[in-house]
Amino acid sequence: MKLSQFGPGALVAAAFIGPGTVVTASLAGANYGYALLWALVFSVFACLILQEMSARIGLVTQAGLGENIRNNLTSGWxxxxxxxxxxxxIAIGNSVYQGGNLSGASLGAYELLGPVPLVDKWLSNAWAVVIGIVAFLVLWSGNARVIEKSLIAMVLLMSIAFLGTFFLTDxxxxxxxxxxxxLSMPSGATLTVVALIGTTVVPYNIFLHASSISKKWQSTSDLPAVRRDLFVSIPLGGLISMAIVATAASAFFGHQITISSAADLAVSLEPLFGDAATYLMAIGLFAAGISSATTAPLASAYALNGIMGWSVNLKSRAFRTVWxxxxxxxxxxxxxxxxxVTVIWFAQVANGILLPVIVGFLWWLxxxxxxxxxxxxxWQNxxxxxxxxxxxxxxxxSLGSAFGAF
Known part of the structure; x- marks a missing residue:
């Protein structure tokens, strides 16, 4: 399969492997060893089911999920x-998560390159501005192929970095x-399993996929190519997440090491496996952060413009204003x-409500x-x-966690 045939599936993989995924997968490996790898296998399977339906909707209707929900919902309320x-x-939640994406990319950049000269003394995280500018330039191009190629490069970079770290940890x-x-469920692992699945099955990726499919392919005869792209890209993303779990399991399971951020994982690898492991993890974290920092605004624009009936042209004023x-x-x-903290709590509640609603709309359509x-x-039903x-x-x-019920 030629690299030019990849695209929308790679965007989804780039979107769901962000700093949050790195932290969640790291904690799963450090706390439970290899025992929860099955949860990622399952999450990839679930993601493939949803994204394949999303892809068919985008290909057949030549419109995104937002437009299709708007056009097919006859009830005003x-x-x-x-x-x-x-x-x-998506709008409020992604703004908060975007901050996390940029922070994660910044941690990776700081480990690799150190502080930003001059600017760093004025801002607590100057790399966030630099990376934000990079994401801005990619999105402002308004060229679907440029955006695709940029994110495919990030996925490939993540693959090399995280899989390389995995092999270094023996x-x-x-x-x-x-x-x-x-299939095993260690004591206290239920919420971690939910988190692992939740970092892969993401509502905004469903909007991103349907819309990006309609930009790349225009005929139902292209459905085999659409599926090839999907069935290669999503499992590759899952393999990267599994490599992170296994790396943390190899390095930290059974040891008293606290991981509160993805940067902790990178720094803690150095005394055990040398500089190479630390640099590879930092490169992977940078790629994960910058890819998610690009796809989150893009997905938000597709979703909101579609549901509002605004233009989804990549160069339109409305589209650019949203992202x-x-x-x-x-x-x-x-x-x-x-x-x-309060906004993150609100975003968690909103996302918890949104996921089954979007899955329900997707299934219905x-x-x-x-x-x-x-x-x-x-069988697809x-x-x-x-x-x-x-x-x-x-x-x-998700809602129970947000309200402290369990």
């Missing part, structure tokens, strides 16, 4: 409820295979060191007459139903 949920979770291969194929707003807010949160002969088969039920469980857990 349902349309406004969908608008409210999507705005709350993993226990028996433990790795047992973790993948043996620029998300980017500026993220840079502000990260560069000034703001800890927006995929089984009806909208897709014609490309609508869901019985069965798989969609399974993922829908799981999304409700994830939602309940």
């Amino acid at each position: 349902l349309r406004w409820l969908a608008l409210l949920l999507i705005f709350s979770a 993993p226990d291969w028996t433990g790795v295979f047992n973790g993948i194929f043996v 620029l707003s998300i980017l500026v807010l993220g840079v502000t949160i990260s560069s000034l060191g703001i800890e927006p 995929s089984w009806g007459s909208l897709l014609g002969q490309n609508r869901n088969s019985w 069965l798989l969609a139903a399974m993922v829908f039920i799981i999304s409700i469980v994830l939602s309940v857990r």
